[in-house]
Amino acid sequence: LVPEAVLERARRDAKRLYVGKARGEHSVPQDQIEALMIEEAKAGHRVVRLKGGDPFVFGRGGEELEAMRAAGVPVFVVPGVTAALACAASAGIPLTHREHAQAVTFVTAQAKPGGVDADWTRLAAPNHTLAIYMGVDRAEETAARLMAAGRAGATPVAVVENGSRPDERVLTGRLDGLGALVRGADLTGPALVFVGETAAFSAAQPDVRTEAAA
Ligand SMILES: C[S@@+](CC[C@H](N)C(=O)[O-])C[C@H]1O[C@@H](n2cnc3c(N)ncnc32)[C@H](O)[C@@H]1O
Known part of the structure; x- marks a missing residue:
């Protein structure tokens, strides 16, 4: 859901990992997304989980927040325009x-x-x-x-x-x-x-x- 023009605003040295979903097709299962976020954060990286719209409106942000909390990874949620x-x-x-x-x-x-x-x-x-x-x-x-x-x-x-x-x-x-x-x-x-x-x-x-x- 995030267009290329938005991704272009990311810092040049950011490592990009595509975990998005096209309509009806799941490229990476939810639990693997959460595991990846935890792994990268524990490796000392700052992880930005980029989503379309708002992460807490049909965005599974709640599940990801729970997983980060359980893993002891501090999280900051940025609201979006749903x-x-x-x-x-x-x-x-x-x-x-x-x-x-x-x-x-x-x-x-x-x-x-x-x-x-x-x-x-x-x-x-x-x-x-x-x-x-x-x-x-x-x-x-x-x-x-x-x-x-x-x-x-x-x-x-x-x-x-x-x-x-x-x-x-x-x-x-x-x-x-x-x-x-x-x-x-x-x-x-x-x-x-x-x-x-x-x-x-x-x-x-x-x-x-x-x-x-x-
Ligand atoms: C998994 S939900 C994600 C919603 C997202 N978190 C939000 O707050 O907008 C995906 C659905 O959001 C709606 N959606 C997301 N972006 C849209 C857009 N640019 N135009 C129309 N519908 C959109 C569609 O109904 C799509 O099937």
Whole structure:
């Protein structure tokens, strides 16, 4: 999730170890990442575990913090701008709005295998923006669950791919068409799904960055 331009800011003599994850593909298992961090820190190196967004929002930062503490490695956590905030700002989707959304929830559509699934009944409440992480592979199922729990099929949705990057794409539609929207989009980059009245705001947003560049 970290683009090359960000890596370019690292000091020249830093040793870079790639442990990232492309969508659906794990290059290094989590326990090995933690073991590597401990090994490098104990060898006297300063370790920077670089992540996209915020390490404590669907970033497994909590597990890594626990592992470092257990190993006696001192840790300093730097907060980041999580994808929901970055995508919302970039696509012009207010997460809350006095008339349309009194609450916002960050939720993942991917439960841990054997773990607790999200409570879709609670998430289907009206006047509520959902920012769904890792949600495109289960978009159709998620939409069906929300509608079964009472969310209207006409509820606006937006899918933001590569949010806040130069290749950002924003797709908009309705909850009852979310599956088809995602299927037809050929998404290859990280994407976030917004559900709620506020998602309709994205279409009205002129892109001042593009206009300024033109
Ligand atoms: C493992 S989670 C990591 C989230 C990250 N810690 C954060 O705070 O943004 C990965 C998911 O975040 C979302 N995501 C991350 N970067 C994104 C981006 N630039 N645009 C859209 N979605 C993004 C996608 O839903 C992706 O599947």
